[in-house]
Amino acid sequence: MRQWRPYFVSGLVEAVGGPALYLLALGLGMGTLVNRNGSAALGGASYVAYIAPALLCAAALQIAFSECSFATFGRIKWRRTLWGITATPITPEIAADAHVMFISTRLTLSAVLYYLVLLVFGVAGGPAGVLMIPIAVLSAMAVGVWILALSATIDDDAAVVFNLVMRFGIVPATLFSASFFPIEQLPWVIRPLAWLSPLWHGNELARDAALGGLSAWRVALHLAVLLALFVAGFVVARHRFRSRLAS
């Protein structure tokens, strides 16, 4: 699982440059347009402070997607690393567990870096803002485990399938999950769709950690949804790993 070491340098550039770029372009650039109209719609926060927690969650989701899709599928199908591993006493379930642990660790590292960039920009919220890190990892993995299960299921046309997940899943989820604007800004017919998005639950929690404002029962509800998604996906992923690798 050390295969990503050569990508470290460009990974670091991506991990720090990406956040800074989004904060500058959207937070400050687009923020000047938003802040002209006051911050009432954003619950009193400046625009850059409003999107900062969501940017962190969205970045974690992106990384979870690429690690759980092409990277994992590649190990199963093209490089067949996993077949070698499961010829040893390691069971497919353990391989699935190891993937979840490895990707979560990778996500945590990226989230910490992102958090540090937010600190530099002064938009990381109070001390409770540090909770954005586990929240981002959880919400990303709540999606990630399902993509892991998908990677262990599909065979031909994986690139097409992942592309569709990206374009019809990850991209709209990022756009419509209160990342860049409160979902109250959307027509009421579209709003319930955001409730289905794990990223929306993550965004709400992360924003609460940084800026506060949610009631305790809503925090519990968001957490429960994410945990349930994660656990269910994990079970499915382990099952899919077994049927793929032990056949």
Added chain:
Amino acid sequence: MSRDADMTMFAAAGAAGKAAPTGQGIPERESARTSSYSVVSRPGGGLVGRIIPVRMYAGRSRVMLERSLLTTRTIKWTLISGFFEPLFYLLAMGAGMGSLIGTVEGPTGPVAYAAFIAPGLLATSAMNGAVFDSTTNVFFKLRYAKTYDAMLATSLGPVDVALGEIGWALGRGATYAVTFEIVMLAMGLVHSPWAILAVPAAVLIALGFAAIGMAVCTFLKTLQHLDWVTMSLLPMFLLSTTFFPLSVYPRAAQIVVEAMPLYHGIEMVRALTLGAVDWSMAGHVAYFLAMAVVGVWVTSRRLEKLLLT
């Protein structure tokens, strides 16, 4: 199925006397051969034919387009999804951000936020498609699938292959541009009849980026390099006045943004859809023509080295 079984069937074919098409005495061959030779001796005609040596070009790049069309069945969902991505951005940012932001100062005065970003998204999607087709797509066919090796074992030349691939990228870009503009029209985001020229403008943007993309692709060695290309598109997308006007920046940053190719693409399309056409258009067009010329020049110098080594 094992190789044994396969080859046994192969043997059966031979035993059954299914003559292999061996050339000698097959009537179609002469006419077909004559036609292909006539193409060879008169490559393509026109400007391209005069510049590029016969060994590089058989004047048959349209066959590459035919191949691409055949593949649309297997990649149809990817093609369809490519249209939805800018649409999602337009709906989310236009509706959600629009109600936060209200109007923005466009080249013709204040416009709705959606009308401001729509041309930006049109230009960006032309860029993304062209760069993807000319780098990632070409890179995988070149280094992994070896698709081009097979093509170049025939009487196609490297230039046929390159023109065919660029042509496909442009056709695809034009299709996306047309559908996206229809959506813009339906949403009331088109403010001027000049907008009809946004489609050729998108094709020009795609041409510039495809030419540069292919030139860059001739230098790419690893997947890591490919990542850098993809990563370099993000700052352009976020900073080139897609989501907010140039006036937001301090002057020093404005100069940097004005140097970016996507900025010129977005300003060009925006001027057309909002109806603010003036002489600055000539500058934007020139920028992309220059990109196309430089890209084609570098590519044609590198192509033989890349494909025939």
Added chain:
Amino acid sequence: MTAEGVETIIAARGLTKSFRVKGGETVHAVRGVDVTVCRGEAFGFLGPNGAGKSTTMRMVACTSPRTGGELTILGRDPDTDGVAIRDRLGVVPQQDNLDEDLTVRENLYIYARYFGYPRAYCRAKAAELVEFAQLTDKAEARVSQLSGGMQRRLTIARALVNDPDVLLLDEPTTGLDPQARHVLWDRLFRLKQSGVTLVLTTHYMDEAEQLCDRLVVMDGGLIAAEGSPAELIAQYSTREVVELRFTPGEQAAAEDAAAALAARVEVLPDRLLLYTDDGDETLAAVTAAGIAPLSALVRRSTLEDVFLRLTGRSLVD
């Protein structure tokens, strides 16, 4: 070798190819090759991996420009007429490079289109070759759904879409099992009978003996010998060979004694090869000399022995 009235298909004189590899070092893959191939011949390049066979083939296929020397294919120079030459070639590369995005039938159709044939002709040709490759049931299947053997068959069928004058085959049967190889040899023999010039590379001796009228042995980018299989054996080996097998390491003791009994002795890690014109007589002498191998075998000389003689190395290692 060119007889009066026989058309020369490929002529190379002093052909060389050098690559610049990472670090600025230059690798001389082909270092001066002279060959002549005539119409209707089956010509082989024989040699171990890295001998320069595939590089030579790629130059002949006009997909790799030569570094130096002269090369004429079908009377034309690949540097200036590559497109026109490739129009008349069929190429079977070492690794199948079928179009993974297309079906079996589409692969054949579009490949014929690459040669500029009219659509109707390409459709008919594809149908004909689908049958030839016995892939009728799989005609509408994607290439990725075919087995390895099926893909190889399709690649060979694909090389025939333009009814080539010359068929270039780079290690056509590497990776196939013995039965499959025999079947393929049969197909290639039929093509040769119908007048197609075959040029192939191989590192299998039996393949060269089966298929080639004439061959060159390549080693280190140079031609080590040239001739028909029988000529090469006559020139570089004796009629028969006695193989004595020992427990690894023990043959050293028998070396000196054996050397006196044969025209020439090759020492392999586990064997001694005694080159002689009468194997049975030599074997009797071996027994009389008190040499006690684990096993002994008398056989006819093969191209393997020629190669061993020429390069001092076993061919398949």
